[in-house]
Amino acid sequence: MAWTNYHSHFKYCDGVDEIDKHIQQALKYGVKSIGFTSHSPVHFENKWSMDRRDLPTYLKEVEEAKVQYAGQIEIYKSLEIDYFPDKAGLIETFRKDFNLDYTLGSVHFVDTFADGKPWEIDGPLLTFEKGLLEIFSNDIKRALKRYFEITIHMLEQDCPTILGHVDKIKMQNHNKFFFDEERSWYRDYLSQTLEAAAQSGTIVEVNTRGLYKKRASETYPGRFGLQRLKELKVPICLNADSHHPKEIIGEYENTVVFLRELGFKELMVLKDNVWQARPFDQSGIK
Ligand SMILES: [Zn+2]
């Protein structure tokens, strides 16, 4: 089976290059199954989301690639859909309206500034600090609680096939400035979210982007979260969150070794349109 990646972006959002470049590179890397997940359009001006007018062309290009590369690589059509608690149901609506093969649900925005603009939690540090101050009076604990609450809300109200980068907010804490990830209150928030994931039936992705972009010292989630997922028997898949062809299996080799060390034996893959658990080792997924 070799490798898979169900979280990838190309030119339609903040990713780069044509879909063909991504597929050609995926073939070189031995990827046998790939899903495209450009950022879904949102209800406000945002520079890295897809323009709503581009959506039909994006979907058509993925559909055409499926046919063009049939027999060489399985290609799946999806979107990385932003979750907003007051827009619950949108993930399912996108799936149905655009006949997506699966959905990837992510939280990138937490509440709003006084002017109504959503607070982006994985953008520049200055934006992060501004929201933390203006929306949460610099109370990092309250901000993190809210981030995980929204994620739980998504899992309960509008569950995606795959939960995207469950603790990506920790990228802002790369220098350990804001909080101590070992503290029990933080671990409890993460743990409660993973318990909600276990209840929901979602697949939790192990996202390697922070590692190869050097924005995090661990995958999303890291050791603690992965151990909890193992205990809770939550299915996982390996995703690169690639935005460039060269990132399609970024940091996979180290990550699978680590997953094996933690006792994981299977990864979820999409084969012939069906999600299934497959064994894996350093050389790939069987
Ligand atoms: Zn994302």
Ligand SMILES: [Zn+2]
């Ligand atoms: Zn992404």
